Amino acid sequence: MSFIPTARATGLNPHRRSHQPKRNRFWEHVHKTETCWLWTGMQNDKGYGQFGKITAHRRSAQLAGLELPSRYHVHHTCGVKLCVRPDHLMVVSPTEHRTLHPSRIPLICTHGHDLTGHNLKLKANGYWICRECDRLRKKRSRRRTLSSFQSG
Numbered sequence: 001m002s003f004i005p006t007a008r009a010t011g012l013n014p015h016r017r018s019h020q021p022k023r024n025r026f027w028e029h030v031h032k033t034e035t036c037w038l039w040t041g042m043q044n045d046k047g048y049g050q051f052g053k054i055t056a057h058r059r060s061a062q063l064a065g066l067e068l069p070s071r072y073h074v075h076h077t078c079g080v081k082l083c084v085r086p087d088h089l090m091v092v093s094p095t096e097h098r099t100l101h102p103s104r105i106p107l108i109c110t111h112g113h114d115l116t117g118h119n120l121k122l123k124a125n126g127y128w129i130c131r132e133c134d135r136l137r138k139k140r141s142r143r144r145t146l147s148s149f150q151s152g
């Protein structure tokens with residue numbers, strides 16, 4: 001991987017407020033209550049705070065210096081989706097995270113596949129996929145393409 005700096009990335013454009021550190025921009029969107037620190041900025045479709053390309057609580061964990069491998073999830077110990085208070089956050093593996101939210105992901109998918117082992121694919125953004133359904137879906141779409149060739 002090579003990184004080629006552009007004018008944008010190096011902040012050479014004088015009209016851009018690049019001198020303002022990202023850290024401050026983040027905290028501008030946080031409302032601190034006595035318990036949780038609530039994110040007041042953008043939200044994603046799952047109700048989590050969004051800061052640029054990542055969730056606000058994930059960014060907060062990074063800013064707090066928590067060790068956060070890209071595959072790992074950030075769990076709210078307080079259960080408040082918009083909370084970004086570092087001591088309410090916990091870095092967990094996708095598997096650990098699943099056991100912390102037993103009701104969020106079913107044990108069996110809508111097509112009856114087992115979701116307790118390898119068949120469950122967890123993504124860092126909180127979404128999950130049934131590998132078997134995913135495989136069947138891909139197979140089906142291939143077959144559809146093929147049959148349309150045959151009939152046409």
Ligand SMILES: [Zn+2]
Nearest residue numbers: 036078083088
């Ligand atoms: Zn909290």
Ligand SMILES: [Zn+2]
Nearest residue numbers: 074075076100
């Ligand atoms: Zn969680």
Ligand SMILES: [Zn+2]
Nearest residue numbers: 109113130133
């Ligand atoms: Zn399935």
